[in-house]
Each structure stands twice: as C-alpha cells, then as structure tokens.
Amino acid sequence: MNIEEFRAESHRMADRIADYFELVSSYPVKSQVQPGEILDALPQQPPAVSESMDSIMADFERIIMPGITHWQSPSFFAYFPANSSYPSVLAEMLTSALAQQGMIWETSPAATELEDRVMEWLKQIFGLPETWTGVIQDTASASTLAALLTARERATDWNVNDNGFAPEPGLRIYCSLETHSSIEKAAKIAGYGKNNLIKVAVKEDGSMDAGALEKAIGDDLHAGLKPVCVVGTLGTTGTTANDPLEEIGAICQKFNLWFHVDAAYGGTALMLPEMRHLTAGLKFADSYVFNPHKWMFTNFDCSAYFVRDTEALTRTFSILPEYLRTATRGQVKDYRDWGVALGRRFRALKLWFVIRSFGVEGLREKVRKHLDLARWLSETIENTEGFELLAPVNYSLVCFRYRPEAIADEEKLNQINQQLLQKVNQTGRLYITHTKIAGKYTLRLVIAQTYVERHHVEAAWSLIRKTASRLSI
Structure with a gap:
C-alpha cells in the first residue's frame, strides 16, 4: 500500500466507523456465534501474497463482525462499561498514526x-x-x-x-x-x-x-x-x-x-x-x-x-x-x-481530547443522566410486582431479580433468574450479566454507556418483564 492508497482507504475507513456508530443499535448486542465458529472460518495458513483491502474488509464483515459483542451499543448493560466516544476515537486515530x-x-x-x-x-x-x-x-x-x-x-x-x-x-x-x-x-x-x-x-x-x-x-x-x-x-x-x-x-x-x-x-x-x-x-x-x-x-x-x-x-x-x-x-x-x-x-492524548471536547460540565451532565436513569429503573423495579431489588443503588448499577409470588425456594429462584438472563441475552436486543448476593442469583444492569438514553433503558426493562412472564416455572 502506498501513501495515495492509504489516503483513499483511510477516508473509506472513517466512513465505515461513522456508519458503525450510526448502526450499532441494529446489531445483536451480545455475539450470537458458537465457540470455534470464528476460528473455523479463518484460513489455517497465512496468505503468501498481498491481498486487497476490499478483500480484507469483506472478510471482516463476513467473519469478524458476527463475533463482535458490541460494547458501544446503548443497549449494553453488562459488567461495567468500556466506553468510547467520538473525540476519543479521533484521538486514537492520531495515537495510532504517531505511534509514540x-x-x-x-x-x-x-x-x-x-x-x-x-x-x-x-x-x-x-x-x-x-x-x-x-x-x-x-x-x-x-x-x-x-x-x-x-x-x-x-x-x-x-x-x-x-x-x-x-x-x-x-x-x-x-x-x-x-x-x-x-x-x-x-x-x-x-x-x-x-x-x-x-x-x-x-x-x-x-x-x-x-x-x-x-x-x-x-x-x-x-x-x-x-x-x-x-x-x-x-x-x-x-x-x-x-x-x-x-x-x-x-x-x-x-x-x-x-x-x-x-x-x-x-x-x-x-x-x-x-x-x-x-x-x-x-x-x-x-x-x-x-x-x-x-x-x-x-x-x-x-x-x-x-x-x-x-x-x-x-x-x-x-x-x-x-x-x-x-x-x-x-x-x-x-x-x-x-x-x-x-x-x-500515548494514552494521555485521548483523555485530553475527551476532557476538552465534552468540557467538565458536559462530562458531569452525562454521568448525572446515568445516575438518574438508574434511580428511575430501581424505583420502577420496586413498584413492579414479582421483582425485587437486592442491593442499594449507589451509582448506576441496578441489582435485582425476578421473584414470582408463588415460589419461595431459593434454589428454584436462582434457576429461574439464570434462565431469564440467558433468554434475554439470546434475543440480542440487550446484554446483562449476573452476580450472587448472599447466595441469590442476581441480575446486574449497569447504565453507563456513552450514548444511552431513557428509551434504551425502558426497552430493556420491557423486554425483561415480557421474557419473565413467558418463563415456564
């Protein structure tokens, strides 16, 4: 690849990245592939001769993208976030180019x-x-x-x-x-x-x-x-x-x-x-x-x-x-x-871009929104029959479980909530994870993705409730 080819491909790549940000909500949040599926699709031997970027990107879309769990989806509520943002990505481009x-x-x-x-x-x-x-x-x-x-x-x-x-x-x-x-x-x-x-x-x-x-x-x-x-x-x-x-x-x-x-x-x-x-x-x-x-x-x-x-x-x-x-x-x-x-x-560059692009008040506005959304969800759970909070909401993580009134056995409740988590994640429409609190299987939903909005949280809660109501218990 020469400099002119690089210039053309870099413009195309920037468009692909922008398209990805626009379309990220359309992908299954949690990858739906099976173990070994990506590996089996990759050639066992490296290429002997140069391949075009068109060919490489075609395989990226065909092989790699199905195996991506989309941490930047606003419906990613699992673990803790590993957030990106537009200014941070721009800084990463420069960081890669400068290669300090x-x-x-x-x-x-x-x-x-x-x-x-x-x-x-x-x-x-x-x-x-x-x-x-x-x-x-x-x-x-x-x-x-x-x-x-x-x-x-x-x-x-x-x-x-x-x-x-x-x-x-x-x-x-x-x-x-x-x-x-x-x-x-x-x-x-x-x-x-x-x-x-x-x-x-x-x-x-x-x-x-x-x-x-x-x-x-x-x-x-x-x-x-x-x-x-x-x-x-x-x-x-x-x-x-x-x-x-x-x-x-x-x-x-x-x-x-x-x-x-x-x-x-x-x-x-x-x-x-x-x-x-x-x-x-x-x-x-x-x-x-x-x-x-x-x-x-x-x-x-x-x-x-x-x-x-x-x-x-x-x-x-x-x-x-x-x-x-x-x-x-x-x-x-x-x-x-x-x-x-x-x-x-050169990690400081992206941090500098983020602080300057958002400004301190802009950063605070984002974090406050996440805290407010977590409070809204926790209050909603407390007022919804068949669900209960299992831990104080100190930040933007909400810990809860499904607890049908007719079931008191803790092991059975653990099995039900594990089944609920698996079925929700299998839809690809959101991704949550779990922990155990005093032996209770607990659903964790953290609201902290950069571009998450109220309607994403509402949609997640609606799906959880509907999925719970359809469980065979």
Missing part, C-alpha cells in the same frame, strides 16, 4: 508533559488531594499491582527487590470479600501468595467490616506475621458497595500500613459535587485508581493511578541500563519508572 513509544521524556516530550498536565486536571475535576501525583497505567489491575509492589518494598525497606522474599515473614494484604479479583492476581504476581491475602467480612450492604479488619490485623501481628497493605473499594464489582474509607484509613495509620483505594468504576462519579462526600476518606490513601476507560467516555485502555509518595513508587520500579541514560534524567518525569511496563502508549 513514550517510555522516557526524550522519546516523546509531548506524551510525557501532556500526561503530567491531564493528571493534574483530573485532580481538579474530581477534588482529589493536592499532594497526590498521577500517572496513566493501562488497567486498574496494573495500577493495583503497582500499589502492592510499592507497599511490599516500603514495608521491607526495599529489601525484596534486592534479595527476594527468603528472610521476610509472611507479608499480609487485606481486602473485603467483595473486592475485585485483580487484587488476588496482583498478590500472586507480586509474590505475597494468595494465602496471604486476607478477605475481610462485609456488612449487609456489601461494604468492608472495619472492626473485622482491625481484628484480622491484630491476629496476624500476634502470630508473628507482617501486615503490609489494605485495599479499600469505592464501588465493588458485584454491587457497587462503598467501603468505609475513613475507618479503614485510620486503621492503616494506626498500624502504618499502605492504603490503596480501588475506585475503577465508581471513581468517575466523584466528578459530581453531590457525590464528593465519598472522597472523605481519601486523605488517608497512599494510592488510588479509577478508570476513565470505564465511565469517562475514553477508549480502553486508560487507568488513572495516583500516589502520595512518588519516590516510593519510582524507587520500586526504577532501573537504569546504560542505553536509557539521558542528559535530562532528574529534570523530567520518565514514566517508565512509574509502573511495570517499559514501553508506553
């Missing part, structure tokens, strides 16, 4: 300094502590790993980095039973071992029991173990419960523990002044993460990670081979020292 490798300042001064600035903007938008410093990681999982590694090194006076774990007693991490699975993965990768991750009991609302946390720490100290870090959550994955950050933070200060706060989804809501009360306990936090790629309309991947002590972070990750020594070392931020990866994409 922003590992150090000298490899891309603009990537480094724009990241520095937009992270300062985020502190202002979300009312985060002035003493924090931010860096963009790829995901919350990577951010949590960075937190646990830094906590490990601070607790051992940077001994594990040099000598490994051998002389250290059991290093303990604490989180709630509802904390995201990435915490356990990070504990394993960072060498703590999953058996040293203590999952603390939760209260009825799904939030961590601070009293149980303090007891667990005390028990470990008595046993000769070494408490290191506590992970609190704003907006748990299952139900969006909020841990009592002020109580947890005070406990961390008492025992000199690293306090990491995971707000991967819920953190976006803190841009609203009326939600700012949730930041009260953040004054105790040593590190904090939220994902603009979830609910801030910025393409995956883009995770905002903040730390109080940047020296602890960079001391944990810094390594300086000769080929990376530069004359600007010490004068600038070399973000390769701020996380696991050496190579870094």
